[in-house]
Amino acid sequence: MSGDINQSPYSRRHRKSSSENSEEDRVSIPGLTVKAVQLEHLAATCVEFFDEKGNVLDDSSFPRLLFLMHRWFMSSEELAKQFVQLYHSNNAQDCKAPECDQTGHDDSCPVNMDKMKVCHALRYWISNFPVHFDLDSGLSTIMSEFQDLLKTEGNSHLHHIIDISNVPSYDWMRVISVRHPSVRTNRKVSLVFNRVEPKELADHLTYLEYKIFRRVNFSDLKSYALTGHLRDNLKLERSIGLFNGISQWIQCMVLSRHTPRQRAEVITKFVEVAKRLRRLKNFNTLMAVVGGLTHSCLARLRQTYAHVSSETQKTISEMTELLTSASNFTNYRKALQEAKGFKIPILGVHLKDLILLHTALPDRTDDGCINFLKVAKLSVTFQELLQLQHCKPPVEPSMDLVNMLRASLDLQYTEDEIYELSLAREPRGSSSTPPTPTQTPVFAEWASGISCHRDKDTINKHVSAMVDAVFKNYDTDKDGYITYNDFQSIATNFPFMDSFCVLDADRDGVISKSEMKTYFVRAHSLALSASFKHSFHVHTYLSPTFCVHCTGLLWGLIKQGVKCRICGINAHKHCKDRVVMECRSKKTSVNGLQRRHTMDGLPKELATSVESNGDFTNSILTLEHKRRISMKTHMVQQATQTDSLESTPKHGMVSPGPDLTSFHDPFPLCNGNHSLDGNSPSSSPKSVSLTSDQEESEHGGIICNGRRLSELSEDDGSSFGDRQSLAESDASSVFKSTPGDDPPNGIWEKLKGENQTQYLQWY
């Protein structure tokens, strides 16, 4: 009988008896007896492991491995074709049995039995890896064609075996961001960092992590293992971006606080977050949090750590011990093994395993066969990383906080900047070694292979989601405006955000939705333009002129303030270093949104010069009106100045630390600087409410070394290839204020230089 399993042409060739491969098999997967197979015999070898009822013989792991890992060396389409061919080759051999019509009705016919096995092998594939059939259109086409063929042959029962119409939809894998109907129930949580419970924070970070991690698929991992870089690997890049974003966010949140005690409080909070993450078995985020907390720029803060309780310090060291790289991450690997149910492995560790395995083992054996030993070893790591696709996180997120976190984690600083801030907070003691980074380090092109592309639309969308969430929760009277006090609490979420009056562009004492959006979008685009530095010179004004930064009048008879030679904005001498407006040439035509923001400070002749742009007519008409308001506000402000000085902490006054008294903070905090220039919120007229019911959405994302993670949200597939519009986007930091007076401390200068270098290298 030609179809007998023992007579199959492939059955014995590649199997070895247990005595032959004792050494190697110890490290391979139990149940795997196939060491190497020729590429073209994969389907045939696989079919041998099935009986005509569809059971897997000998509990072999070969079929599972093959279907899980075949994309390492061939496409799913090719493998499916092999199966179809195998089926046809059975047709070629005529059944010797008399009266056999070979239509599948005769179960004793060996040809039919072989055909059945082929179908059962495919059935196994469909039921164990349905995702392949949903996502790979080439594969599903072949399967449909094959199904049609079976139908015409009259093999109705075989036709049913390989039916793929019941494969569940994996739409969420296709796109980067999908709304989750199950989580639309919005719990009310605080969006203010100081008031968010560590548990909430951990849960929401886990949710974000889960959403991004589970989209990383086989081919993303394979491409990274083969090439070692992230080019065109957006999903993985997003995941790594989230990881880095969390670490940096923690560092920035800690360093944004002025006193050691305040910093210690933030550290303690994040340690609580870490504890919760451990319980959630979210090792990846845990690694990011612990990595952030123990990062050298925080670890060196002795004064701060003096305020951290010994218990918390003990927890930190326990966590560090758990995640240590010593002995090949053995502590972590054990913990991961023990963890059951929902868990998120540390991406970096397993990527490293993949790369090392790939380096060490050849894809093919000496005789050109597929090295199944390697495939088996790779599969262990792949399974670890892909298991998340079938899990659900044990958290119930509030989309508002998710959106808020997304925006918060979007900060993108270089390590050098953060370290410099760390040095500024607690300068090196005399006992330690002298400062080494005397020269500006070459910018970290070291994070190689990552390009910095940003899409304005995505930024807008993303900012919108966050701002909507803020308004939903903090605009208590639903009039579409955020008041001064609400703003202060929100501002603590963004370590280096500007003061209230910078956001309140029209100076009406409250922040409207569009003002906040404009600010955040602009904050992203600030660094997009290389020309951020103004060319100020002292100027004598003949008519009353106002400062663009603090909106105050430029006092005096002569030399009242400074004027930029290029863009013509005016400012106080003491304000000039804090101006956050972009320096644009008068002739440049720009988009209305951004210009509107700078309009207030522009001299009249400039304002009229852009009038022809049409978009601005409205703004110009109201310009004078606004100026009157701002003048009024200014008066009020003068009157209340003493009060606000008392009520609002100003750095240097509130902090007892010796480090701060002498240091001019290059990152003025919103609650540090507003007292002098902030408008009185309630004293100004408020225009009519215009709340548009914008639906809260789940857009947005994280920048990964420059690329915004949300670039791939579900409905902007176009941004995949839309590189040109992104080319101008080269920001490396957002929400950042202007530099201090001291040029050596001028992080901006440095940043700009680096940005330019970066820019040149990329394009």
Next chain:
Amino acid sequence: MREYKVVVLGSGGVGKSALTVQFVSGNFVEKYDPTIEDFYRKAIEVENTMAILEILDTAGTEQFASMRDLYIRNGQGFVIVYSVTSKQSHQDVVVLREQIIRVKGTENVPMVLVGNKADLEPDRQVPTSEGMILANEWEVPFYETSAKRCINVNEVFADCVVEIMRLQDPHKHKKRKCCTVI
């Protein structure tokens, strides 16, 4: 026997993992399992004493900023790798050294500079002299290696241990400056 932690750093694709694999397992890759505890440990003889090396390979984790910081803090000695076939990777090592010095808080860090892939002579972009100049400036040993042909691989790690020993006991181990190329 003392144990030394050596971190292998360098940008992606310079052959760090090949170097590590070559050192820890030679050609016996059949038994290769990078997840076991002792995988990255190897005993070698350095200056007539036995030493155990634990290699921290950063391959695959280059992009994880805070993990890199952890690695650097845990490491005692550093093997900084660039590829002689990539000008960029040679420029990257400068940034890496900056970071190591910053994290360690001192310029006196045991370090070995390595130009890998020296077997790919036709594709060479970084002349040997450039590596030597950099190593001289840093006052660290310099090697050009080929992980593929196993040239200078063991020497790199042995020398890194010597550098660590020298830092721990400056009188016993004299400062030596040597550049070895193939």
